[in-house]
Amino acid sequence: MYCLLLKTRLRPGSLDAFMDAMRVNAAASVRDEPGCLVFDVLQDRSDPDLVWLYEVYTDEAAFEAHMRTPHFLASRPLVDPLILEQDCIEADSLALNPTR
Amino acid sequence: MYCLLLKTRLRPGSLDAFMDAMRVNAAASVRDEPGCLVFDVLQDRSDPDLVWLYEVYTDEAAFEAHMRTPHFLASRPLVDPLILEQDCIEADSLALNPTR
Numbered sequence: 001m002y003c004l005l006l007k008t009r010l011r012p013g014s015l016d017a018f019m020d021a022m023r024v025n026a027a028a029s030v031r032d033e034p035g036c037l038v039f040d041v042l043q044d045r046s047d048p049d050l051v052w053l054y055e056v057y058t059d060e061a062a063f064e065a066h067m068r069t070p071h072f073l074a075s076r077p078l079v080d081p082l083i084l085e086q087d088c089i090e091a092d093s094l095a096l097n098p099t100r
Numbered sequence: 101m102y103c104l105l106l107k108t109r110l111r112p113g114s115l116d117a118f119m120d121a122m123r124v125n126a127a128a129s130v131r132d133e134p135g136c137l138v139f140d141v142l143q144d145r146s147d148p149d150l151v152w153l154y155e156v157y158t159d160e161a162a163f164e165a166h167m168r169t170p171h172f173l174a175s176r177p178l179v180d181p182l183i184l185e186q187d188c189i190e191a192d193s194l195a196l197n198p199t200r
Contacts (some may be wrong), residue, residue, distance in 0.1 A: 045191055054154055096129070
């Protein structure tokens, strides 16, 4: 599976606005896209303005499809202005163990 | 939820041995520990000797319990010698969206 870890530094004080938009995008991605298996959002304990996105797709084509979805496109104008910096870590799954 | 991202640099060429032990530990953690919700292992595409562990626990007490389990303790002598360096990122979940 194709995995992404997005180390995302936000404009100070913009977490709530960021999450208002990202929560909708993340939930819709997993709910509406067969190729999106996980979309988790975490707040780094070392820095309240540092957020990690953890996304798992069946393959890269599924991720490209994700970027054409209405919910992804609708989130961009809301979240892009709030992001100061974003490091994109691409990875492949070696072992996935969810329970939920 | 209490989340961990462990950026783990392995001794070159030790991925297979590492995964032989870590696959068992990761699966047992989610299967046998009510407080362990996710234990995923990823290989960074930028560096084959760089592995990320993504772990989600109900709380820190569940993580501490994890470190006392037989499967965790059994994995240590197998994986510790293979790890050159490990950065521990502690985080709190803001949104968790799994489908599996």
